[in-house]
Amino acid sequence: MTTLSERISQSAFDDSRLRVVLLLDLYDGAQNQFLEVYEDLHKQVSSVPGHIRDELCQSIENPSQWLITSEWESAPRFLAWVSSEEHVASVQPLHGCVRDTRSLRFSVLRETGQDHGPAAAAFSPGVSAGPDFGSASADVPERSRGRLQVAPRRGDGVVRHALTFTVKPGSEAVVAELLSGYASPQAQVDEHTRLRRTSLFMHGNRVVRAVEVEGDLLAALRHVALQPEVRALEEAINPYLEQDRDLSDPGSARTFFTRAALPAVHHVAAGGGERPELARHALFYPAKKGCGTELARLLAAQDEAAVDDAASPIEASTVFQRDDIVVRLLDLRGPHDARPALTLGVEGGHKAAVLARLLDSAKDGVPTTHQEISRFLERSEMRLITDRRSPDRA
Numbered sequence: 001m002t003t004l005s006e007r008i009s010q011s012a013f014d015d016s017r018l019r020v021v022l023l024l025d026l027y028d029g030a031q032n033q034f035l036e037v038y039e040d041l042h043k044q045v046s047s048v049p050g051h052i053r054d055e056l057c058q059s060i061e062n063p064s065q066w067l068i069t070s071e072w073e074s075a076p077r078f079l080a081w082v083s084s085e086e087h088v089a090s091v092q093p094l095h096g097c098v099r100d101t102r103s104l105r106f107s108v109l110r111e112t113g114q115d116h117g118p119a120a121a122a123f124s125p126g127v128s129a130g131p132d133f134g135s136a137s138a139d140v141p142e143r144s145r146g147r148l149q150v151a152p153r154r155g156d157g158v159v160r161h162a163l164t165f166t167v168k169p170g171s172e173a174v175v176a177e178l179l180s181g182y183a184s185p186q187a188q189v190d191e192h193t194r195l196r197r198t199s200l201f202m203h204g205n206r207v208v209r210a211v212e213v214e215g216d217l218l219a220a221l222r223h224v225a226l227q228p229e230v231r232a233l234e235e236a237i238n239p240y241l242e243q244d245r246d247l248s249d250p251g252s253a254r255t256f257f258t259r260a261a262l263p264a265v266h267h268v269a270a271g272g273g274e275r276p277e278l279a280r281h282a283l284f285y286p287a288k289k290g291c292g293t294e295l296a297r298l299l300a301a302q303d304e305a306a307v308d309d310a311a312s313p314i315e316a317s318t319v320f321q322r323d324d325i326v327v328r329l330l331d332l333r334g335p336h337d338a339r340p341a342l343t344l345g346v347e348g349g350h351k352a353a354v355l356a357r358l359l360d361s362a363k364d365g366v367p368t369t370h371q372e373i374s375r376f377l378e379r380s381e382m383r384l385i386t387d388r389r390s391p392d393r394a
Contacts, residue, residue, distance in 0.1 A: 023066075023101065025066075048081045167237070176202055208282065262325065269317075282327055346373065
């Protein structure tokens with residue numbers, strides 16, 4: 001059995017508080033404009049469910065550098081906001097005064113200081129933290145501030161992210177050919193960052209591109225976007241997209257990639273590293289309106305147990321979710337249909353009934369027999385277009 005010390009894991013579903021750090025580099029002379037924009041943005045964000053507080057800071061070394069920190073009850077609350085059209089619209093005015101930004105997200109593991117009690121309590125499940133940073137949070141009810149992350153998680157130095165978009169019906173074959181035939185960009189971004197793996201899947205007219213990066217995700221995405229082979233590919237598929245975009249226009253490109261973002265909300269792996277006998281699969285789960293987070297939680301819990309089971313074919317799983325779009329990426333040993341219920345994420349108990357309740361596409365009712373579950377799995381599986389590793393990982 002895989003122990004917690006061996007398991008690689010990341011999750012937005014531990015219900016711990018989230019600290020978001022946004023680094024900003026302002027254009028010269030844009031500080032007054034920025035402060036006006038921030039005041040409007042702060043008023044909007046303060047009414048968003050799950051938001052606790054935020055702080056605006058200015059560098060004492062370079063006055064053009066600013067920092068916004070915000071605290072949230074949990075990661076899903078923040079992700080729901082940042083994925084919304086309201087968020088896309090609210091941050092638009094920032095782009096006229098901000099040269100560059102970088103967003104970092106952390107779950108709160110431990111707090112120290114006179115207001116927080118014994119430091120060791122931060123590692124106890126269910127412990128609720130008291131007010132932090134003095135009077136700034138004095139008006140926040142303690143019960144609404146969420147809990148701390150129970151224990152540290154072991155990582156593997158890899159950042160996982162995905163993009164998703166739809167193409168015009170009838171163009172799927174042309175788009176698949178374009179996506180499978182492009183030349184791979186240079187994997188090494190800089191001394192610290194490398195593009196490790198890119199996997200492209202399609203389900204109907206929906207495209208999902210999952211990337212794995214060692215180092216800085218934003219640096220890798222910017223690097224890839226500038227590569228001639230990738231720019232040529234993006235231009236070639238532009239006529240087939242359902243959502244128009246102009247990647248030569250920074251505003252249009254920013255809006256497209258913001259809407260296309262499909263963040264990894266859960267990842268778990270046995271910790272044995274990549275092995276050639278593992279096969280990569282992706283499953284698409286269109287959730288009913290408002291059920292995306294609950295569905296992603298269900299699949300994440302299934303995979304936590306599966307990775308701990310030595311007899312399970314699931315070596316690693318990543319769940320991506322945005323609104324009501326859920327994609328589950330699996331690295332499997334052996335055929336994906338050897339244990340169809342496990343691969344689908346419904347093995348044991350009443351999980352098939354729960355899945356059917358949450359899925360928008362479960363029009364045939366609850367799959368119960370082996371044959372019904374196998375058919376359900378077949379409908380959910382995405383078609384692999386290309387799966388590319390960096391040369392030294394091949």
